[in-house]
Amino acid sequence: MAHPPLAAGWIDAPHHVALLGRMPLESGNAIEDLHISYVVHGSLDDRSKPIVFGLCAIGSTHHRLDFLIGAGRALDPSRHTVVMIDALGNGLSSSPSNSPKQLGERFPRFSIRDMVTSQRMLASHLGIDAVHAVIGASMGGMQALQWGVSYPDFAKLLVAMVPMAKTTPWSQAVNHAGRLALSDARPLPTPEARWEAWVTVMYVFAQRTPSRFSQDVAGAANSDATSDTLAWIAERTRLMAAQGADPLDWIYQSYAYDAHDLGTSPGFDGDTQQALASIRAPTLVAVPPLDLYNPVEAGVWAAQQIPRGKLLRLPSNSGHLVASDAEPQSAAMLNDAIGRFLRDEEPAL
Numbered sequence: 001m002a003h004p005p006l007a008a009g010w011i012d013a014p015h016h017v018a019l020l021g022r023m024p025l026e027s028g029n030a031i032e033d034l035h036i037s038y039v040v041h042g043s044l045d046d047r048s049k050p051i052v053f054g055l056c057a058i059g060s061t062h063h064r065l066d067f068l069i070g071a072g073r074a075l076d077p078s079r080h081t082v083v084m085i086d087a088l089g090n091g092l093s094s095s096p097s098n099s100p101k102q103l104g105e106r107f108p109r110f111s112i113r114d115m116v117t118s119q120r121m122l123a124s125h126l127g128i129d130a131v132h133a134v135i136g137a138s139m140g141g142m143q144a145l146q147w148g149v150s151y152p153d154f155a156k157l158l159v160a161m162v163p164m165a166k167t168t169p170w171s172q173a174v175n176h177a178g179r180l181a182l183s184d185a186r187p188l189p190t191p192e193a194r195w196e197a198w199v200t201v202m203y204v205f206a207q208r209t210p211s212r213f214s215q216d217v218a219g220a221a222n223s224d225a226t227s228d229t230l231a232w233i234a235e236r237t238r239l240m241a242a243q244g245a246d247p248l249d250w251i252y253q254s255y256a257y258d259a260h261d262l263g264t265s266p267g268f269d270g271d272t273q274q275a276l277a278s279i280r281a282p283t284l285v286a287v288p289p290l291d292l293y294n295p296v297e298a299g300v301w302a303a304q305q306i307p308r309g310k311l312l313r314l315p316s317n318s319g320h321l322v323a324s325d326a327e328p329q330s331a332a333m334l335n336d337a338i339g340r341f342l343r344d345e346e347p348a349l
Contacts (some may be wrong), residue, residue, distance in 0.1 A: 003061075003092070004243035009325050010063040011070070013039040018125045023118060029108035032101045036122045037092035038062065041069055042081035050132030052342070053119065053147075053155070054084040055140035058257055059202075059250045062086050064140060067325035067335075074338035080132065085122060087143070088115045089253040097246035109252060112139070112260045116146045120154075130154055133342055137161040137323035138294060139253070141285075142260055145302065148279035149265050158283040159338055161323035162291055164298040165305070166261040166272045171294055175254040177201045182247040194247065196237040203236050206293040209319040276305035284341045286312040286334060288322040312337050 006012060016038050023034040039062050042049060052075055056064040062084035069075045075082045086092040088110050096107035123129075134155040136144040141163030148158050164171065181197035204213055217232045263272035285303035287296045303309040316322045316330045325331045 011066045020121050025114050034094050037086040039084050042077040049081045052080045052082050053134045055136035055143045057138035057140050058253045067331050074335045089249050091249045096248045111256050133157040135159040149275050152280045158281045161286040162294050164294050165302040172258045174206045192241045195240045199237045207320045211317045273305050279306045282308040284310050288314050288316045291320050293320040
């Protein structure tokens with residue numbers, strides 16, 4: 001897809017695309033014409049600053065962590081060179097919707113480990129042998145932990161917000177509902193109608209808590225943007241449809257999400273705990289009190305198994321949205337804690 005329209009809080013930066021050729025996948029298949037989209041905040045020509053890789057969540061782009069980027073924030077381009085990488089299947093990097101040779105369902109399914117492999121290929125392409133940190137939220141956090149397992153000496157630090165080391169049955173069920181919402185099996189009057197069902201599942205049930213959703217609907221009504229629940233969903237559906245995303249891209253990413261388990265990385269024989277124990281980098285894991293997409297318990301358990309793991313509990317009612325700019329208080333806490341962590345200081349936990 002083309003870059004979606006800039007939203008409030010997004011940072012406009014020059015886009016780059018690396019053409020990386022054929023990429024074997026862990027399934028035995030291959031992406032024949034791999035390209036990886038990325039943006040750089042700062043300059044890779046100046047190697048005096050530590051490099052940070054930022055990874056995006058399911059269905060998102062390199063803008064996913066923009067709330068952490070900027071002067072005085074955790075990822076300050078005056079102190080770090082920040083490389084935000086678009087994940088396989090997000091419509092900007094190689095995806096079912098944009099592959100010249102493997103378009104649509106001819107595109108091979110990939111895993112979160114394959115996402116990390118593609119990012120390692122990008123690093124080699126850019127002449128980067130190591131980075132100061134790898135940071136991600138949700139599926140980006142899952143990728144960050146995979147970096148720590150697959151390439152234990154590449155990143156000095158890891159930050160994983162609302163992650164899982166192994167996808168839970170609950171999360172798989174949520175994704176299944178999302179896929180059903182995007183299914184072509186139901187006759188629908190408009191393309192937006194398909195996104196409406198998906199928005200209800202993923203934007204309401206998965207990303208928010210009941211109290212946060214009530215707050216959002218009430219806030220929208222007070223601003224005359226919407227007046228009730230259905231109007232709120234309709235407006236979010238319009239915004240989602242306007243991005244021009246291809247449903248098949250999200251579906252493919254959700255398959256990778258569902259299958260993820262650090263324990264199935266080579267050398268661990270399915271032992272997720274052992275894989276987490278192999279992570280050498282100090283790792284900051286952030287969770288809210290309640291998450292209806294990636295259960296909080298999964299993030300807490302992961303932090304406990306990492307030898308140098310630190311757990312940050314965020315006092316928020318926003319659920320999975322906590323790892324975003326949806327709540328200024330939590331965004332400020334994350335910027336402060338991650339900033340301290342990147343400076344090798346103890347974050348305020």
